[in-house]
Amino acid sequence: MSVPEDGGRAVVDPMSAREDPRRAAGGPSVAPTAVRCDGVSKRFGGEVVLDNVSLEITKGSFTSLLGPSGCGKTTLLRIIAGLETPDHGEISLSGPGAAASTRPSVAVVFQQANLFPWKSVYRNVAFGLELAGVGRDAVERSVRSALEMVNLAGTEKKRPYELSGGMQQRVGIARALALDPEVLLMDEPFASVDAQTREELHDELLAIWERTSKSVLFVTHSIDEAIVLSDKIVVMGAHPGRILREFDVLMPRPRTEETTRLHPEFADMRHAIRELLVRSAVDPSGDGAS
Amino acid sequence: MQAAAAQGAVGTRAPEARATARRPRALTKSGDPLVWKWVVRLGAIVAFFVAWQIYAGHVNPILLVSPTAIARTFGHMVADGTLPTATLQSLEVLVIGFGAALVAGIVLGLVWARYKVVDWAIQPFVSAIFSTPLIALVPLYVLWFGFGVSAKIAIVGSFSFFPILLNTYQGAVSVDPTYRDTARAFHATERQMWRHVTIPSCIPFIAAGINVSLGHALTGLIIAEFYTNASGLGGIVLKSADTFETARMFVPIVTVMVLGILLMSATRWLKRAVAPWAER
Numbered sequence: 120m121s122v123p124e125d126g127g128r129a130v131v132d133p134m135s136a137r138e139d140p141r142r143a144a145g146g147p148s149v150a151p152t153a154v155r156c157d158g159v160s161k162r163f164g165g166e167v168v169l170d171n172v173s174l175e176i177t178k179g180s181f182t183s184l185l186g187p188s189g190c191g192k193t194t195l196l197r198i199i200a201g202l203e204t205p206d207h208g209e210i211s212l213s214g215p216g217a218a219a220s221t222r223p224s225v226a227v228v229f230q231q232a233n234l235f236p237w238k239s240v241y242r243n244v245a246f247g248l249e250l251a252g253v254g255r256d257a258v259e260r261s262v263r264s265a266l267e268m269v270n271l272a273g274t275e276k277k278r279p280y281e282l283s284g285g286m287q288q289r290v291g292i293a294r295a296l297a298l299d300p301e302v303l304l305m306d307e308p309f310a311s312v313d314a315q316t317r318e319e320l321h322d323e324l325l326a327i328w329e330r331t332s333k334s335v336l337f338v339t340h341s342i343d344e345a346i347v348l349s350d351k352i353v354v355m356g357a358h359p360g361r362i363l364r365e366f367d368v369l370m371p372r373p374r375t376e377e378t379t380r381l382h383p384e385f386a387d388m389r390h391a392i393r394e395l396l397v398r399s400a401v402d403p404s405g406d407g408a409s
Numbered sequence: 410m411q412a413a414a415a416q417g418a419v420g421t422r423a424p425e426a427r428a429t430a431r432r433p434r435a436l437t438k439s440g441d442p443l444v445w446k447w448v449v450r451l452g453a454i455v456a457f458f459v460a461w462q463i464y465a466g467h468v469n470p471i472l473l474v475s476p477t478a479i480a481r482t483f484g485h486m487v488a489d490g491t492l493p494t495a496t497l498q499s500l501e502v503l504v505i506g507f508g509a510a511l512v513a514g515i516v517l518g519l520v521w522a523r524y525k526v527v528d529w530a531i532q533p534f535v536s537a538i539f540s541t542p543l544i545a546l547v548p549l550y551v552l553w554f555g556f557g558v559s560a561k562i563a564i565v566g567s568f569s570f571f572p573i574l575l576n577t578y579q580g581a582v583s584v585d586p587t588y589r590d591t592a593r594a595f596h597a598t599e600r601q602m603w604r605h606v607t608i609p610s611c612i613p614f615i616a617a618g619i620n621v622s623l624g625h626a627l628t629g630l631i632i633a634e635f636y637t638n639a640s641g642l643g644g645i646v647l648k649s650a651d652t653f654e655t656a657r658m659f660v661p662i663v664t665v666m667v668l669g670i671l672l673m674s675a676t677r678w679l680k681r682a683v684a685p686w687a688e689r
Contacts, residue, residue: 200594201593201594202590202593202594226594226595227591227594227595229587229590229591229594231587233587233588233590233591235588235591235605235606235609236686237609237610237612237684237686238605238609246595246605247595247596250592250595250596250597250598250601250605251596278685278686279686280686294595298595
């Protein structure tokens with residue numbers, strides 16, 4: 120197709136040479152990779168949803184997949200989660216446990232939280248651990264600490280439908296965190312909560328990420344959300360679904376919604392990504408980066 | 410009239426919804442709609458019995474007896490033990506027949522949903538039997554099981570089986586795919602998928618099936634008691650009609666009616682208790 124071989128790798132941001140503080144902190148000079156996608160393609164019927172997509176997620180980093188609907192960002196996440204199989208290409212998950220068949224190294228947070236209404240909050244959060252056959256005491260410890268992390272301690276006995284949308288999504292995050300995964304896959308987790316709750320959840324997620332050093336892959340269609348949260352933004356285009364360009368976000372951490380939005384780089388980056396998305400929507404055949 | 414209907418509609422919602430739903434409609438002016446609903450409802454019931462009582466005084470008591478006469482006979486039949494004995498006979502058949510149908514319906518429904526082969530094999534039979542008026546099979550049951558309790562249990566069982574089977578199947582094949590995805594993302598095995606996702610999703614469906622099925626079971630019960638040896642509540646109806654004891658005939662009818670109402674309410678309560686999420 121028209122996407123050049125290295126199209127997905129072109130990092131044009133002039134600031135990208137700056138040292139990432141996370142990498143500098145005692146880590147090896149070349150950051151290890153948590154997830155690697157190699158030439159992943161997927162069709163649904165006649166539509167090419169993903170066309171030769173390659174992507175690397177650095178261990179401990181926060182990466183966003185950003186793009187319009189139909190760009191295959193959710194499909195890519197589902198492939199990494201093992202919920203879809205790619206037609207071509209390979210996914211490799213590194214890190215401890217990745218070789219095991221059960222793939223304990225990833226956990227998914229879904230768009231609609233997808234909590235089981237027949238289970239209490241406690242049982243929902245314990246779900247992944249119980250399936251894995253973890254002992255009762257260990258489950259309890261993990262569930263408590265996961266619920267504390269999302270500020271929901273004390274809601275253990277509630278049913279999901281007794282909670283607000285934002286709280287349900289927090290439970291969804293706690294369910295994933297309880298597994299203590301290497302990689303957290305988040306599929307537009309805040310798309311269906313109101314704007315104010317979304318900002319609160321951004322700050323909470325940032326705080327959790329600072330504390331747990333998880334690798335996060337975050338699917339979103341909101342430019343602002345991607346900038347506020349991410350180390351790296353992978354911008355995708357639709358028809359066929361492909362990577363247009365990657366942006367490194369080098370605003371200082373720890374961040375909050377507020378500090379990031381007020382940072383001078385925020386507007387520039389927002390503008391650059393917007394331009395890219397508009398151009399690729401007008402001329403889908405071009406790679407948008409030229 | 411229209412206002413009463415609107416109030417009735419509001420009154421049937423969940424309690425917390427009622428408070429908010431009422432406000433914009435300004436129904437508060439005419440009083441609490443819940444109170445009104447029950448005033449109208451009780452009024453209708455009282456009016457019905459008063460009309461019946463008055464009308465029954467003017468016709469041949471073989472054709473229609475008054476509510477008070479039925480109540481008197483009810484008292485006699487409880488006192489001399491006929492009604493309790495008959496009720497227990499009927500309940501025995503109902504419980505065993507319905508219980509067997511419940512277990513068989515749920516198990517077969519789940520198996521049907523699980524295996525494509527079973528689905529292909531079973532479809533024609535289910536459609537055929539589902540379209541057949543089951544009452545046509547009653548003489549066959551008598552031929553196979555005789556006139557005793559086992560024939561009655563078979564009749565009640567076959568009358569109550571299908572709603573449970575069909576609802577269980579429907580519940581198991583219409584599990585919200587997002588729940589399946591979630592379980593798969595957390596590496597659920599097939600057994601875990603059944604236990605944590607499919608079966609819980611079926612519960613509201615099964616509860617609805619039980620509700621329909623109980624109605625069928627009561628119909629089957631009375632038919633069984635009519636067409637095999639006359640026993641239980643149906644037996645009293647049959648014998649009393651033969652001897653033109655109209656009041657005696659009404660007593661078991663009222664008993665079955667009350668039994669039906671109690672069973673239906675119990676199922677609704679049970680559904681709310683075991684599947685509260687399905688109420689919204």
